[in-house]
Amino acid sequence: MNQDATVLKSKIIETFGTPCAVIDLDIVERNIAKVQALCDATGLNNRPHIKTHKSPLLANMQIAAGAKGITCQKLGEAEVMVDAGITDIIIATNLLGAAKSGRLAALQRRVPLKVCADNPVSLAEYSKAATDAGRALDLMIECDTGQQRAGVETPAEALALAKIIKSDPMLNFVGLLFYPSLDGWPKTQKFYNDVSAGLAELGMHADIVSTGGSPNLKHMGELKGSTEHRAGTCIFNDLMMITAGVATLEDCAFQVYTSVVSRGSPERGILDAGSKTLTADTGGLDGFGYIVEHPTARIHKFAEEHGFLDLSKCNNKPAVGDIVRVIPNHVCVAVNMVDQLVAVRGEEVVDIVPVAARGKLV
Amino acid sequence: MNQDATVLKSKIIETFGTPCAVIDLDIVERNIAKVQALCDATGLNNRPHIKTHKSPLLANMQIAAGAKGITCQKLGEAEVMVDAGITDIIIATNLLGAAKSGRLAALQRRVPLKVCADNPVSLAEYSKAATDAGRALDLMIECDTGQQRAGVETPAEALALAKIIKSDPMLNFVGLLFYPSLDGWPKTQKFYNDVSAGLAELGMHADIVSTGGSPNLKHMGELKGSTEHRAGTCIFNDLMMITAGVATLEDCAFQVYTSVVSRGSPERGILDAGSKTLTADTGGLDGFGYIVEHPTARIHKFAEEHGFLDLSKCNNKPAVGDIVRVIPNHVCVAVNMVDQLVAVRGEEVVDIVPVAARGKLV
Numbered sequence: 001m002n003q004d005a006t007v008l009k010s011k012i013i014e015t016f017g018t019p020c021a022v023i024d025l026d027i028v029e030r031n032i033a034k035v036q037a038l039c040d041a042t043g044l045n046n047r048p049h050i051k052t053h054k055s056p057l058l059a060n061m062q063i064a065a066g067a068k069g070i071t072c073q074k075l076g077e078a079e080v081m082v083d084a085g086i087t088d089i090i091i092a093t094n095l096l097g098a099a100k101s102g103r104l105a106a107l108q109r110r111v112p113l114k115v116c117a118d119n120p121v122s123l124a125e126y127s128k129a130a131t132d133a134g135r136a137l138d139l140m141i142e143c144d145t146g147q148q149r150a151g152v153e154t155p156a157e158a159l160a161l162a163k164i165i166k167s168d169p170m171l172n173f174v175g176l177l178f179y180p181s182l183d184g185w186p187k188t189q190k191f192y193n194d195v196s197a198g199l200a201e202l203g204m205h206a207d208i209v210s211t212g213g214s215p216n217l218k219h220m221g222e223l224k225g226s227t228e229h230r231a232g233t234c235i236f237n238d239l240m241m242i243t244a245g246v247a248t249l250e251d252c253a254f255q256v257y258t259s260v261v262s263r264g265s266p267e268r269g270i271l272d273a274g275s276k277t278l279t280a281d282t283g284g285l286d287g288f289g290y291i292v293e294h295p296t297a298r299i300h301k302f303a304e305e306h307g308f309l310d311l312s313k314c315n316n317k318p319a320v321g322d323i324v325r326v327i328p329n330h331v332c333v334a335v336n337m338v339d340q341l342v343a344v345r346g347e348e349v350v351d352i353v354p355v356a357a358r359g360k361l362v
Numbered sequence: 363m364n365q366d367a368t369v370l371k372s373k374i375i376e377t378f379g380t381p382c383a384v385i386d387l388d389i390v391e392r393n394i395a396k397v398q399a400l401c402d403a404t405g406l407n408n409r410p411h412i413k414t415h416k417s418p419l420l421a422n423m424q425i426a427a428g429a430k431g432i433t434c435q436k437l438g439e440a441e442v443m444v445d446a447g448i449t450d451i452i453i454a455t456n457l458l459g460a461a462k463s464g465r466l467a468a469l470q471r472r473v474p475l476k477v478c479a480d481n482p483v484s485l486a487e488y489s490k491a492a493t494d495a496g497r498a499l500d501l502m503i504e505c506d507t508g509q510q511r512a513g514v515e516t517p518a519e520a521l522a523l524a525k526i527i528k529s530d531p532m533l534n535f536v537g538l539l540f541y542p543s544l545d546g547w548p549k550t551q552k553f554y555n556d557v558s559a560g561l562a563e564l565g566m567h568a569d570i571v572s573t574g575g576s577p578n579l580k581h582m583g584e585l586k587g588s589t590e591h592r593a594g595t596c597i598f599n600d601l602m603m604i605t606a607g608v609a610t611l612e613d614c615a616f617q618v619y620t621s622v623v624s625r626g627s628p629e630r631g632i633l634d635a636g637s638k639t640l641t642a643d644t645g646g647l648d649g650f651g652y653i654v655e656h657p658t659a660r661i662h663k664f665a666e667e668h669g670f671l672d673l674s675k676c677n678n679k680p681a682v683g684d685i686v687r688v689i690p691n692h693v694c695v696a697v698n699m700v701d702q703l704v705a706v707r708g709e710e711v712v713d714i715v716p717v718a719a720r721g722k723l724v
Contacts, residue, residue, distance in 0.1 A: 333638060
C-alpha cells in the first residue's frame with residue numbers, strides 16, 4: 001500500500017475536498033482478475049454481485065474479465081444495469097412490492113430476467129408481471145441452509161414451489177440459489193441433493209446452481225453440482241473481508257480520504273467523516289474503520305458528519321488539518337452513501353465513477 | 363395517525379413499489395409551525411438545521427413560516443441551498459478539507475456565509491478562502507460545554523480564537539455556537555458569561571448566540587443571551603425524539619413503506635427494507651424502527667436490503683405481501699439514503715421531494 005500518498009492527497013483535497021470516497025483501479029483490476037481466476041480454476045461461472053459498487057462501468061469491467069453475468073439485489077439496480085447494456089442478470093431477492101409496481105414487467109419487456117422466490121405469493125406476483133410483460137420470467141428458488149435469511153428452509157418447500165412454477169406457463173424454472181454459511185457447505189450439499197432428486201422425479205432440472213458470498217470464496221466449488229458463484233465485496237474488500245481471511249490491507253481498493261478537523265483534547269480527535277459517510281454498520285467488528293496512517297487510533301463513535309477518535313493508544317497523533325485514509329468495516333454500505341467515486345491509479349486521479357444505482361430504494 | 367392507509371398503500375405500491383420513503387406534508391407543516399411558535403414565544407430566531415431533510419423545498423417552507431435562516435452541516439448542503447436562493451446560512455462545522463478545495467471560496471463569492479471554527483488551523487484556511495473569494499467570512503466560534511464533540515473546551519480557548527479573528531481583516535467575528543447536553547444548560551450559561559466578559563474586554567461582542575438540537579427544544583431560551591436556536595430532526599421526528607420526550611408517534615412525518623417478502627418460519631419475517639434503507643444507526647435504541655401495523659414485531663437485524671423480524675411477541679403476525687410502515691430510530695440518516703421522498707397528504711400522493719443535498723460527501 002502507498003504509505004503516505006502525499007501527492008495524491010494534495011490533488012484530492014484541491015479538486016474535491018474531504019471527505020472523499022476513492023477507489024484504486026489497479027487494486028480493483030487485480031481483485032477482479034483474482035476472483036475470475038478462482039472461478040476458472042473451479043470450473044464455475046462468475047456472476048459478481050454488483051450491490052457492492054452499483055456501477056455499470058465496474059460491472060462491465062467484470063464482464064470483460066470473464067464474468068458470465070451479474071447479480072443484483074434490487075430492481076432499481078437491474079434497471080441501471082440494463083440501461084448499460086447488461087443482459088444476463090439474476091435479481092437475488094423476492095421482489096414483491098417492486099413486482100407489484102409494474103416496473104418489473106417494464107424491465108422484463110426489455111430483457112429476460114432471472115428472479116428469485118421463496119414463497120408462493122412472490123410466484124403469483126412474478127406470474128402477473130410476466131403476463132403484463134408478455135414474456136415468461138426465469139425463476140430461481142432461493143434456499144436457506146442455515147443463515148436464517150431469506151430462502152425456503154426445507155427441500156420439500158423448494159419442491160412445492162417448483163411444482164407451482166412448472167404448472168405456470170409464465171414461469172420457467174431455471175435453478176437454485178444458495179448462500180451457505182461458512183460451515184454450512186455439507187448441509188447445503190445434502191439440501192441440494194435432496195432437491196435435485198425431487199426435481200428429477202418431477203421431470204425438472206436446475207440448470208443454474210448458484211452459491212454466494214465473498215467470505216465463501218475459500219469454499220467455492222465445494223458444492224458438487226454448483227454451476228456458478230456470486231461474490232460482491234471482493235471487488236473492493238474491507239475489514240470484514242480481512243477478518244474473514246479472504247483479503248489483506250493491500251487488497252482494499254476503497255478508502256475514504258478525511259481531514260482531522262478538531263482535536264478537542266490530547267486524547268481526542270474528530271474526522272470530517274461520520275455515519276453519513278462511513279455508516280453506522282460495524283459489520284460486527286470493533287470501531288468504525290482502519291486508519292491507514294494511524295492504525296492504533298480508534299474511531300469509536302460517529303455523529304452524522306463527524307468521526308470521533310480515541311487517540312490514547314496512538315504515539316504519533318494526527319494534527320488538525322492532516323488528511324488520513326479510512327478503510328471501512330463494510331465497504332458495500334459505504335459506497336452506497338455517495339453519488340460518485342474518485343478513481344485513482346497510484347498517485348494519479350484518472351476518472352470519476354458514478355455510483356449509478358444508488359439512492360433508488362426500490 | 364392513519365391506522366390502515368389501505369388506499370395510500372395501493373397508490374404507493376402501484377406507482378413506486380417498495381421500499382418507499384414517504385413524508386406526510388400535513389404533519390411536516392404542523393411540525394414546522396410548532397417549532398416556529400416555540401421560537402417566537404421565547405423571542406429567539408429560528409435557524410432550522412437542514413441536515414435532516416436536505417431539501418431546498420422544505421427549507422423554503424421553514425423560511426416562509428418565519429425562520430430567519432438555516433443551518434447546514436457541510437459545504438455541499440450549503441451549495442444546494444444557495445442554488446435555491448437561500449442566503450442566511452451557518453455552516454455549523456469546522457471546514458478544513460472542504461475549505462482547502464476552493465469550493466468554499468467559490469460559494470463565499472456568491473453569498474456571505476457564516477462558518478464555524480474551534481481551532482487556529484481552520485481559521486487560517488477560512489482566511490485563505492475569504493481572500494480567494496475577495497470577501498471576508500463571518501466567523502462563529504464553536505464551544506463544547508460537555509458533549510465532547512467539536513468545539514473549544516474552555517472560555518480561554520474561545521477568546522484566543524476571538525483574538526486571531528479580530529486581528530485578521532478577512533474574518534469577521536459574529537458569534538458563538540453551542541450544542542448543550544440536556545443537563546448542560548447551567549454549564550453553558552457559565553461558559554457563555556465568561557466568554558462574553560472576555561469578549562467585552564477585547565472590544566468584541568457576539569451578535570449571534572446560537573443553541574442547537576431538537577431534544578433541546580424543551581430548554582430553548584434557558585441560555586440568557588442566546589439569540590437563536592438550531593433544530594433539525596423536529597421537522598420529521600423519529601423514535602429518538604419520542605424517547606427524548608419532544609414528539610409522539612402522531613408527530614412522525616417520515617415513514618418507510620416496506621413489503622413483507624418472506625416468512626422463513628412462524629416466528630420469523632423479512633422486510634424489503636434493510637441497512638441501505640433504514641441504516642444500521644440505532645440511535646442508542648433497541649431494534650431498528652417501529653412498525654405502525656405491528657408494534658410488537660421487532661426488527662432485530664438488517665442485511666443490506668432486508669430487515670429481519672422477530673414475530674415471537676406478535677399475536678397478529680404479518681403475511682407475505684403485506685405492506686407495513688416503519689418509523690425509523692433516527693430519521694436524519696434514513697432520509698439521507700434516498701434521492702427522493704414521496705410527499706402525501708392523508709391518503710393522496712401530492713408531490714415528489716428531491717433530497718437534493720444528499721450523496722455529495724463534501
